[in-house]
Every structure is written in C-alpha cells, then in structure tokens.
Amino acid sequence: MATRVKICGITSANDAQQAQAAGADALGLVFYPDSPRYIDPLAALEVAEAVGPFVTLVGLFVDATEAEVNRIVERVPLNLLQFHGNEPPEFCASFSRPYIRALRMREGLNLGAAMSAHQHARGFLLDAYVPGIPGGTGARFDWSRVPQIAPKPLVLAGGLSPENVAEAISIARPWAVDVSGGVEVSPGVKDAEKMASFVRAVRDTRLAAAGPVDK
Numbered sequence: 217m218a219t220r221v222k223i224c225g226i227t228s229a230n231d232a233q234q235a236q237a238a239g240a241d242a243l244g245l246v247f248y249p250d251s252p253r254y255i256d257p258l259a260a261l262e263v264a265e266a267v268g269p270f271v272t273l274v275g276l277f278v279d280a281t282e283a284e285v286n287r288i289v290e291r292v293p294l295n296l297l298q299f300h301g302n303e304p305p306e307f308c309a310s311f312s313r314p315y316i317r318a319l320r321m322r323e324g325l326n327l328g329a330a331m332s333a334h335q336h337a338r339g340f341l342l343d344a345y346v347p348g349i350p351g352g353t354g355a356r357f358d359w360s361r362v363p364q365i366a367p368k369p370l371v372l373a374g375g376l377s378p379e380n381v382a383e384a385i386s387i388a389r390p391w392a393v394d395v396s397g398g399v400e401v402s403p404g405v406k407d408a409e410k411m412a413s414f415v416r417a418v419r420d421t422r423l424a425a426a427g428p429v430d431k
C-alpha cells in the first residue's frame with residue numbers, strides 16, 4: 217500500500233515548492249505561536265498560492281481559541297486541520313474543515329478510548345510524548361506500539377528522518393508519515409535534499425511492499 221507523506225512546519229513559499237517537487241502529498245502549516253515553525257496568515261497564503269491543487273494543506277493548532285482558528289480558516293485555504301493540544305472532540309469538530317487528532321504516545325495512554333472519543337476525526341496522528349512540549353520535538357516512540365487495526369487512518373510522526381523512515385514503516389505500517397525536524401537545515405528552514413531523500417525512502421518501501429520490480 218502506498219504510504220502518504222506529510223511534511224510539516226513549512227514556513228515559506230520556497231520550502232513549499234521544494235516539498236512539492238520532492239513529492240510530498242501534504243504540507244503542514246504551524247499556527248502555534250511558540251513554535252520556531254510558526255507561520256503567519258499572510259505567509260501561509262503565499263504558501264497556498266505556491267503549490268498545486270492536489271497538495272493537501274494542513275493547518276496545525278495547539279490549544280488555540282475558537283476565534284483564533286476561525287481567523288486562520290477564513291484567511292488561508294486549508295484542506296484539513298490538525299489539533300495537537302488538549303482540544304476536546306466537540307471543539308475539533310466545530311469548524312468548517314475536516315480534522316485529524318494528534319495523540320501523544322505517553323505511557324499509559326488508552327489509545328482506543330482516545331480514538332473512540334474523536335468519532336468525527338478523519339485520522340489520528342501518533343507522535344512522541346515529551347513533557348511540556350506539544351510537538352516538533354524530534355523525539356520518537358516505540359513504533360511497535362502503533363496498532364495494526366484502527367477505526368481511522370493512522371499517521372506516524374515523531375523523530376522521523378530519511379535514515380529511519382523505512383524501518384518505521386516496516387514496523388508500524390502506517391497510512392501516512394509526518395516529518396518536520398528530520399528534513400530541516402535549522403528549525404523552520406527545510407532542506408530540499410533531505411525532503412527528497414525522505415520521500416524517496418518512503419516510495420522505495422512502497423515498491424518493496426508491492427513486490428519485485430522488473431528492471
């Protein structure tokens with residue numbers, strides 16, 4: 217099965233075009249002001265205008281207010297929202313966009329219950345848990361904890377890189393992978409070659425899963 221790729225933390229039209237050229241299926245825009253990858257609505261609009269119609273634009277929020285989310289949704293043509301804080305299900309489902317829910321894989325998390333609570337989520341993004349930091353940490357979790365049966369598509373995130381993504385896919389078998397820090401030159405600035413290597417590594421696992429290829 218083809219594994220989709222989301223590259224998160226895009227902060228410029230240039231990085232967006234390079235991510236698109238690398239073959240990313242989705243780009244993440246971080247509207248969390250404390251992140252080094254924060255993007256303001258004007259720059260986000262430039263990103264939206266720099267990419268083609270089949271690239272999914274995902275807006276990431278961490279415990280933003282309803283008014284803050286609506287302010288972004290009204291200005292930026294986002295296809296999907298990603299809630300990465302402690303937002304309750306009814307809040308996540310209250311906007312005029314579909315959403316995915318980030319679940320941080322802390323010890324003792326009841327993943328089944330967390331997923332059941334978000335019946336309207338389009339998917340779940342599983343990220344590493346680092347106390348006090350909501351995401352974009354570069355930390356990974358034990359990929360064998362990813363369930364093989366889930367009510368919605370699962371997106372694997374947390375500490376992925378061009379070097380480890382093939383192994384991560386072979387263990388977790390996710391519907392998609394999400395990377396941020398692993399394809400950067402510095403926080404908030406993407407590296408074109410790392411993005412290309414990351415997508416290549418994912419595509420190669422896709423070929424491997426499909427069986428031998430005639431040369």
Ligand SMILES: O=C(O)c1ccccc1N[C@@H]1O[C@H](COP(=O)(O)O)[C@@H](O)[C@H]1O
Pocket residue numbers: 224225244246248251252253276278300343350351352353354355373374375376394395396397398
């Ligand atoms: O990227 C951020 O700065 C960020 C801030 C707050 C919440 C989530 C954030 N990013 C998400 O975290 C995952 C994992 O990042 P990394 O690959 O370990 O650097 C990333 O895919 C984003 O979805």
